[in-house]
Amino acid sequence: MVEVVKLSRYPCDVSHSPAAAPATPAPPTTVQLMELFALASTAYFQDFTAVAANQGLTSVQAKLLSQLRLPLSMRELAERLVCDASNITGIVDRLEARGLVRREMRPDDRRVKNVVRTDAGTDAIMRVRDEMQATHQALAGLGDADRIALADLLQRLRASLDQRA
Amino acid sequence: MVEVVKLSRYPCDVSHSPAAAPATPAPPTTVQLMELFALASTAYFQDFTAVAANQGLTSVQAKLLSQLRLPLSMRELAERLVCDASNITGIVDRLEARGLVRREMRPDDRRVKNVVRTDAGTDAIMRVRDEMQATHQALAGLGDADRIALADLLQRLRASLDQRA
DNA sequence: GGTTGAAGCTTGATGGCCTCAAGGAAATGA
DNA sequence: TCATTTCCTTGAGGCCATCAAGCTTCAACC
Numbered sequence: 001m002v003e004v005v006k007l008s009r010y011p012c013d014v015s016h017s018p019a020a021a022p023a024t025p026a027p028p029t030t031v032q033l034m035e036l037f038a039l040a041s042t043a044y045f046q047d048f049t050a051v052a053a054n055q056g057l058t059s060v061q062a063k064l065l066s067q068l069r070l071p072l073s074m075r076e077l078a079e080r081l082v083c084d085a086s087n088i089t090g091i092v093d094r095l096e097a098r099g100l101v102r103r104e105m106r107p108d109d110r111r112v113k114n115v116v117r118t119d120a121g122t123d124a125i126m127r128v129r130d131e132m133q134a135t136h137q138a139l140a141g142l143g144d145a146d147r148i149a150l151a152d153l154l155q156r157l158r159a160s161l162d163q164r165a
Numbered sequence: 166m167v168e169v170v171k172l173s174r175y176p177c178d179v180s181h182s183p184a185a186a187p188a189t190p191a192p193p194t195t196v197q198l199m200e201l202f203a204l205a206s207t208a209y210f211q212d213f214t215a216v217a218a219n220q221g222l223t224s225v226q227a228k229l230l231s232q233l234r235l236p237l238s239m240r241e242l243a244e245r246l247v248c249d250a251s252n253i254t255g256i257v258d259r260l261e262a263r264g265l266v267r268r269e270m271r272p273d274d275r276r277v278k279n280v281v282r283t284d285a286g287t288d289a290i291m292r293v294r295d296e297m298q299a300t301h302q303a304l305a306g307l308g309d310a311d312r313i314a315l316a317d318l319l320q321r322l323r324a325s326l327d328q329r330a
Numbered sequence: 331g332g333t334t335g336a337a338g339c340t341t342g343a344t345g346g347c348c349t350c351a352a353g354g355a356a357a358t359g360a
Numbered sequence: 361t362c363a364t365t366t367c368c369t370t371g372a373g374g375c376c377a378t379c380a381a382g383c384t385t386c387a388a389c390c
Contacts, residue, residue, distance in 0.1 A: 041206035161208035
């Protein structure tokens with residue numbers, strides 16, 4: 001299957017490697033795997049951003065909205081989006097101005113504000129989800145064995161990446 | 166292997182799905198695969214951004230630098246980074262001010278400016294590459310069979326995603 | 331030739347994202 | 361009560377991103 005591993009079109013290509021590809025189905029190196037992963041990730045995020053834009057959302061706004069299955073405080077959102085808390089203020093401001101989200105005081109601790117997704121917000125993120133699903137339908141062609149293998153590999157990949165954080 | 170597929174911590178979680186996970190090793194659904202992929206991609210980009218920041222680079226600057234194995238025109242850079250050409254002007258301005266990159270007139274067509282990575286620029290992106298590689302060493306634990314399978318799957322994934330662009 | 335049109339790059343305006351430093355309000359604990 | 365901590369916001373500064381408008385250069389055509 002793995003005929004030619006296309007190399008070095010994204011993040012960390014520094015090598016001045018020879019253009020000749022090995023003819024044998026040799027297993028890819030770790031570096032090659034990371035490049036492939038970077039390419040696939042880039043494609044994914046570009047698609048996600050484009051789909052969100054179709055709904056008038058930036059990718060960060062869509063990310064935030066998708067986190068709000070249940071209400072979360074500003075601080076919790078900052079942790080999930082891995083950014084400064086002061087950044088969340090602005091993002092929520094803009095979403096709230098459009099009625100996609102609502103701030104609520106929490107009665108038992110009046111310092112914290114829960115961010116609640118409105119029905120309009122849920123609609124918006126559902127449209128994004130639907131369009132993503134339609135877009136990636138091609139992926140549906142994977143058979144059961146491939147699915148299991150991919151899920152397994154992705155989880156190991158994430159584990160080894162998260163480990164650093 | 167795939168014990169429990171952890172669901173819905175990222176982009177498109179809208180479902181109010183039951184918390185109960187299937188006990189059987191059923192193959193993951195397409196939606197579940199996309200969620201796993203989103204999680205792994207997010208982890209990757211956070212790591213990439215953090216490593217670039219260690220070298221005083223934004224992720225976009227690092228991305229641009231890594232493209233410059235050979236000189237590219239501003240337009241070519243815009244195509245590779247999938248953004249407006251006017252955006253590249255500012256990014257290259259900032260990199261040039263730091264001596265990581267250099268603009269050169271192309272003699273045969275004086276409209277176009279080639280962006281050339283300086284030695285300092287190559288050093289910078291090599292440090293990013295090295296730190297990424299060290300970081301992701303955990304991935305090196307994958308055996309040959311896993312590598313081949315992952316490479317194959319990632320390429321198919323990317324193909325089906327790029328198809329949309 | 332000279333004009334028109336297209337391509338490549340830059341500038342300026344506008345807006346969103348992001349961090350840091352600083353500050354107000356509320357809770358906690360001595 | 362007073363000090364400390366937590367949560368959130370504000371303001372300054374910088375980067376990224378798009379769009380509209382403009383400049384230069386090239387190419388093609390009359």
